[in-house]
Amino acid sequence: MNIVIVDDNAVNLMLMAALARSATGLEPLRFDDPVTGLEWCREHGADLIVVDFMMPRMDGHQFIEAVRATPHLADVPVVMVTATGQNDVRRRALEIGATDFLTKPVDSTEIKLRLRNLLQLRQAQNLLRDRAALLADEVRKATEAILLRERDLIVRLSRAAEFRDPETGGHIQRMAHYAALIARQMGEPESYAQALLTAAPMHDVGKLGTPDHILLKKGRLDGDELAVMHQHAEIGGRILADTDSPLLKLACEIAETHHEKFDGSGYPRGLKGEQIPLGGRIVAVADVFDALNSHRPYKQAWPLQDSRAYVEQHSGSHFDPRCVAAFVKGWDEVVAIRAQFPD
Structure with a gap:
């Protein structure tokens, strides 16, 4: 001293x-x-x-x-x-x-x-x-350990859903990075963009509850089969519900609402406009865009420009116009992400 x-x-x-x-x-x-x-x-x-x-x-x-x-x-x-x-x-x-x-x-x-x-x-x-x-440092370490366990849980659940889903791991990586990009372009905090990057891969976890004969069908689904497939959003919400974790709450929000549409014609609840949580609105753009330019058993992959045009054409109907504008603003990065995570 x-x-x-x-x-x-x-x-x-x-x-x-x-x-x-x-x-x-x-x-x-x-x-x-x-x-x-x-x-x-x-x-x-x-x-x-x-x-x-x-x-x-x-x-x-x-x-x-x-x-x-x-x-x-x-x-x-x-x-x-x-x-x-x-x-x-x-x-x-x-x-x-x-x-x-x-x-x-x-x-x-x-x-x-x-x-x-x-x-x-x-x-x-x-x-x-x-x-x-010292106490503040111990709290910080404990909080980091909890967050690591939460991320580990999300990764493992995402893998479980991926094993049953014909969609590729590349799709999950791309749409998560697209979601984080859109959030940044909208001016959201980096912490939120990082949370989306972690939580967005859980968007289809509800497909764990979809019967194999529907989930793995090679051709297009008929009306009854589509109704069963649409249940995966609600099932995903139930899987992730009732948690105190902010990260899992965001994953639950995304799983439940990423198939809602801005004009209210989506599912499972027919939410409209900003009734749809921001995470759901962002992931809707990221998920549909990547699904369009990815190969599926029932369709060929669309060119990137055609997929972008579809998203822009459905701004205000399927998609939140703000999310679409942010997506288009970051187009160069979108192209780079597509190249970084191939199927």
């Missing part, structure tokens, strides 16, 4: 240093120039400062104000040395942040007791601050 003594009088400086050494067992740092002493404290920090009032270049009040204006010195105990009867000086010092006073002529026993007590107070402050920092 650092004890700093600032006094332009060499005799006083030597005496105060000897008393501080005797009281604390520490070797104080001595400065006969307040400006130099202040610069040292700002650079290296201090745990206890003793400063005289009457000094050239900078008096005790100015020194204390400068110390308190320095963030890492704001709570350091500062003792000002004054002459007897300087009550106005003391009051002003208290106003600007002095911790205690010493009066000339000095009482050696009193000085040693005051310095020892103030240094013990500083030690307690440091321990409390360090403990708070």
